[in-house]
Amino acid sequence: MHYVDVILPVPLDGTFTYTIDDAQALRCGVGMRVLVPFGASKTYAGVVTRVHDEAPDLPPEKVKGVLALMDDTPVVLPLQLRLWRWIADYYMCTLGDVYGAALPAGLKADSQYRPKMETCVALAKQFASPEGQKVALEMLRRSSKQLEVYQTYLQLAAADPSALLTREALLNVAHATSAIFSNLVKRGIFTTFEHEVGRLNHALEPHLERAAQLSAAQGDAYNQIRMQWMQHPVVLLHGVTSSGKTEVYIHLILQALAEGKQVLYLLPEIALTVQITQRLQRIFGNRLGIYHSRYSDAERVEIWRKQLSADPYDIILGARSAVFLPFQRLGLVIVDEEHENSYKQQDPAPRYHARSAAIVLAHMCGAKTLLGTATPSAESYHNALTGKYGMVRLTTRFRDVQLPEIHVVDVKDLRHRKMMRGPFSPTLLAAMRDALSAGRQVILFQNRRGFAPMLECRVCGWVPKCKNCDVSLTFHKRLNLLTCHYCGATYAVPPICPNCENPHISGRGYGTENIEDQIRDIFPEARVARMDLDTTHTRNAYERLITDFSMGKTDVLIGTQMVSKGLDFGRVSVVGILDADSMLNYPDFRAYEHAFMMMSQVSGRAGRRGDRGLVILQTRSPQLPVVQQVVSNDCDTFYHDLFVERELFHYPPFTHLVYVFLRHKQEAVVEAAALEMGALLRRSLADRVLGPDKPSVARVKQLCIRKLVIKLGQDVDLRQVRLFLQQTRQQLLSLKSYSTVQIFFDVDPQ
Ligand SMILES: Nc1ncnc2c1ncn2[C@@H]1O[C@H](COP(=O)(O)OP(=O)(O)OP(=O)(O)O)[C@@H](O)[C@H]1O
Ligand SMILES: [Zn+2]
Known part of the structure; x- marks a missing residue:
C-alpha cells in the first residue's frame, strides 16, 4: 500500500x-x-x-x-x-x-483554473492575397467607416506580420465600434478566432533605459555592501531620505542578474509599488514581475506558474506575500523600508514578519539580503550595532540637497491664545500659502481617516459605539455613515442623541476627510487630493493619485501613513504633520519608535530636489526628546536612549516577546480561561508571564479578548518554550469548559 x-x-x-x-x-x-x-x-x-x-x-x-x-x-x-x-x-x-x-x-481550490481567452482578427482566406485585397477595397468603397478599419488592419498587420491582432486593439487604434467590426465579419472579409492569452503583461518591451550612474557616495555604499556581504549575509543600508537608496538597489540587482541570479524586492505597501514599479520597469522591462494582493487571483496564479517555468521573471517586486513565490535561483533579497510594521501580518495566522521570513528564505537559498531604510527598526539596528548584520550608511541626500528644516509648533500654547484655525497653526497656513503661490506642492499628514474619529453629544457626553466591538465609531461625511474601523460595520448617523434627545451631536478630532474640506475652504484655488484607505479601494486609484501629484496636477496631498514613506516627489516644499501627539500617546511600548519613524519619514518627502524643504510639526509636547531628535535627525541618540530603556524594562531587541491572545463570545469564559492559562504558564515560566489583561480594544467582532505577555530573555531555550506554549494551549483546549475558546500566539508582535 x-x-x-x-x-x-x-x-x-x-x-x-x-x-x-x-x-x-x-x-x-x-x-x-x-x-x-x-x-x-x-x-x-x-x-x-x-x-x-x-x-x-x-x-x-x-x-x-x-x-x-x-x-x-x-x-x-x-x-x-x-x-x-x-x-x-x-x-x-x-x-x-x-x-x-x-x-x-x-x-x-479543487476547480481548475481557466485561462483567459481573447478574440483575434484575421483576413478571410479569399481576401488574403493581393488580388483579394483589391476586391475587398472595391467592396468597401461606399462604407467609409468599414474601409477605415480594414485599412488600419492592413497597416497593423504590415507593421508586425507575425503578431496576433486582437479585436480590441484593432478597434482601439481605428477608433471604431464593434458594430462596424461585425459588419466586416458578416461580409466575410474578417474572420475571428479565440486565442488564450496570459493576464501577465505581454506589452511590447518598453524602450529600456540604462541605470543612472551612481554618485561617489552611492558608489562607495555599493562597494561596501558587497564587501560586507562577504562576512554578513544580511546588511543594513541606513541611508537618509532621498539619499538614492533605490539607485543603489538597482545596481545591486544588475549585478545579481549578471550572475544569473533572481531577485526578490519587497515593499511594505502597495502605494509604494506604483512609483518603484515605474522606476524599475524603465530599466528591467519584462524581466520584472509584480506580485501583491491588489492583483486578481488569476494573475497571481499565472505569476506563480511562470516562476516555476523555464522562463521565470528575474526580479519579483512585491508586498509581504511575495516571499511565498517559488524561486529557482534566488541570489538577492531587498527589503525596502525594512522598519515598516506592515511587514508583519496581524490577523489571521500566520502572524509572520515578512522581513524575518525573507531573511530565512535568503539563507536557505544562499542568497544575500539587503535591508534598506532611513529609519531602521530597533531590531535591525541592534543587530547591526552588535555585528550580527553588516551596516552601511549614506549620510547625505543625492546632489547634497539639505535635509528639510523642521519647525516645531506648540499647539497647546496656540490653542490657549486662540490662534489655531481648526487643526492648522498660523505657521503651517503661512508656509502652505508661500509654497502654493510659488507653484510648489504640500503634503499634509494626519493618521486618522474619516471625518471625525468620534461623535459626541455635547449635552450628555454620549458617544456612539460599535455593537460588535468596544470602540467608538468614526464619522464618514461623504458616506454620511458611522463606521467601525475594527469590524467594518456601518450605522446611520443619529439625528438626535438617543440618550438625552438633544440634537447637539458633534464630531471630535479631525480625520483626513475633514482636513480635506477645510483646506479646500482655506485655499479655494488649490487642487487637493486625499490618499487613505477610503480613496484607494482600486488598484488604479493609487496610481492615479500618485501620478497626478507627481505630474503637478494636484497641489496638496492629504493622507494617512500611506503618504509618509518611500514616495519620491520633486516639487514638495512643505510637509505638515498635523497631530504628532496621536502617535506619541499611543498606548504601546513601541509608540515613540513608531512616532520617530513616521515623523522622520514624512519629513523626508520635503525638498527632495533643489531648495531645502520645510516641515511644520504640530504638537502639544514640543519639549519631548523624541521630537527634538526628529528635528535634528539624530537616529543615534534616539536609539541610544531607547535601548537603555528597553534593556532596563526587558523589551525587544533585548527580550523576545510572545503575546498570547484568548477570544470568546462570553466575557466570563475568556476571563476564566485566561487566568487558567496564566497559572499554567507560570508553572514553568514564572514571572516571565505578565497578565492576563484586557487589551486597549477588549472586544472585536463580538469576541471578548484577553492578552498575556511573555518576555523571554537570553537565558531560555526558545524552541523549548514554543513547545511548552503549544502544549499548554492544547491542555487548556482539552478542558470541556474551554474547548470553544480561541487561543493563539503572536510572536515578535509589532
Ligand atoms: N545616481 C543618481 N542619478 C540620478 N538620480 C538619482 C541618483 N540617485 C538618486 N537619484 C534621484 O534622487 C531621488 C531620491 O532617490 P531615492 O528615491 O532612491 O531615495 P531613497 O534613498 O530611496 O529615499 P527614501 O528613503 O525617502 O525612500 C530620486 O528621484 C532619484 O531618481
Ligand atoms: Zn465593530
Whole structure:
C-alpha cells in the first residue's frame, strides 16, 4: 500500500495521510497537489510532503484515498516547504495556516483554473492575397467607416506580420465600434478566432533605459555592501531620505542578474509599488514581475506558474506575500523600508514578519539580503550595532540637497491664545500659502481617516459605539455613515442623541476627510487630493493619485501613513504633520519608535530636489526628546536612549516577546480561561508571564479578548518554550469548559 502525507488549508496541526494507488504513486511527488476528501463532505487540494509505504497509526478503514492527482510537476518547491515549516514552527501556527497564506486561491481550490481567452482578427482566406485585397477595397468603397478599419488592419498587420491582432486593439487604434467590426465579419472579409492569452503583461518591451550612474557616495555604499556581504549575509543600508537608496538597489540587482541570479524586492505597501514599479520597469522591462494582493487571483496564479517555468521573471517586486513565490535561483533579497510594521501580518495566522521570513528564505537559498531604510527598526539596528548584520550608511541626500528644516509648533500654547484655525497653526497656513503661490506642492499628514474619529453629544457626553466591538465609531461625511474601523460595520448617523434627545451631536478630532474640506475652504484655488484607505479601494486609484501629484496636477496631498514613506516627489516644499501627539500617546511600548519613524519619514518627502524643504510639526509636547531628535535627525541618540530603556524594562531587541491572545463570545469564559492559562504558564515560566489583561480594544467582532505577555530573555531555550506554549494551549483546549475558546500566539508582535 502507498500513502501520501499532505498539507491541507485547515487550521489543524500537522499533515494528513491518504492512500494512493500504484499508478498514482509512480507519478506523484513532493510539492504536487492531490484532491482529497476531508470530513463528511469537503474536498481540498492537498500539497504532498511525502510519498511512502508506512501505514499510519489508524484503523485501515479510517484512511481515505486520494481522489485525483492535480499536477504532473510540483507547484511548491522543496525549499518553499522548508520555509513553510519554519514559519509554522517559529510563529506557532499550523502548516495549513501557512499554506492558506502562501498559495493564491486559484491553486488551493479543487476547480481548475481557466485561462483567459481573447478574440483575434484575421483576413478571410479569399481576401488574403493581393488580388483579394483589391476586391475587398472595391467592396468597401461606399462604407467609409468599414474601409477605415480594414485599412488600419492592413497597416497593423504590415507593421508586425507575425503578431496576433486582437479585436480590441484593432478597434482601439481605428477608433471604431464593434458594430462596424461585425459588419466586416458578416461580409466575410474578417474572420475571428479565440486565442488564450496570459493576464501577465505581454506589452511590447518598453524602450529600456540604462541605470543612472551612481554618485561617489552611492558608489562607495555599493562597494561596501558587497564587501560586507562577504562576512554578513544580511546588511543594513541606513541611508537618509532621498539619499538614492533605490539607485543603489538597482545596481545591486544588475549585478545579481549578471550572475544569473533572481531577485526578490519587497515593499511594505502597495502605494509604494506604483512609483518603484515605474522606476524599475524603465530599466528591467519584462524581466520584472509584480506580485501583491491588489492583483486578481488569476494573475497571481499565472505569476506563480511562470516562476516555476523555464522562463521565470528575474526580479519579483512585491508586498509581504511575495516571499511565498517559488524561486529557482534566488541570489538577492531587498527589503525596502525594512522598519515598516506592515511587514508583519496581524490577523489571521500566520502572524509572520515578512522581513524575518525573507531573511530565512535568503539563507536557505544562499542568497544575500539587503535591508534598506532611513529609519531602521530597533531590531535591525541592534543587530547591526552588535555585528550580527553588516551596516552601511549614506549620510547625505543625492546632489547634497539639505535635509528639510523642521519647525516645531506648540499647539497647546496656540490653542490657549486662540490662534489655531481648526487643526492648522498660523505657521503651517503661512508656509502652505508661500509654497502654493510659488507653484510648489504640500503634503499634509494626519493618521486618522474619516471625518471625525468620534461623535459626541455635547449635552450628555454620549458617544456612539460599535455593537460588535468596544470602540467608538468614526464619522464618514461623504458616506454620511458611522463606521467601525475594527469590524467594518456601518450605522446611520443619529439625528438626535438617543440618550438625552438633544440634537447637539458633534464630531471630535479631525480625520483626513475633514482636513480635506477645510483646506479646500482655506485655499479655494488649490487642487487637493486625499490618499487613505477610503480613496484607494482600486488598484488604479493609487496610481492615479500618485501620478497626478507627481505630474503637478494636484497641489496638496492629504493622507494617512500611506503618504509618509518611500514616495519620491520633486516639487514638495512643505510637509505638515498635523497631530504628532496621536502617535506619541499611543498606548504601546513601541509608540515613540513608531512616532520617530513616521515623523522622520514624512519629513523626508520635503525638498527632495533643489531648495531645502520645510516641515511644520504640530504638537502639544514640543519639549519631548523624541521630537527634538526628529528635528535634528539624530537616529543615534534616539536609539541610544531607547535601548537603555528597553534593556532596563526587558523589551525587544533585548527580550523576545510572545503575546498570547484568548477570544470568546462570553466575557466570563475568556476571563476564566485566561487566568487558567496564566497559572499554567507560570508553572514553568514564572514571572516571565505578565497578565492576563484586557487589551486597549477588549472586544472585536463580538469576541471578548484577553492578552498575556511573555518576555523571554537570553537565558531560555526558545524552541523549548514554543513547545511548552503549544502544549499548554492544547491542555487548556482539552478542558470541556474551554474547548470553544480561541487561543493563539503572536510572536515578535509589532
Ligand atoms: N545616481 C543618481 N542619478 C540620478 N538620480 C538619482 C541618483 N540617485 C538618486 N537619484 C534621484 O534622487 C531621488 C531620491 O532617490 P531615492 O528615491 O532612491 O531615495 P531613497 O534613498 O530611496 O529615499 P527614501 O528613503 O525617502 O525612500 C530620486 O528621484 C532619484 O531618481
Ligand atoms: Zn465593530
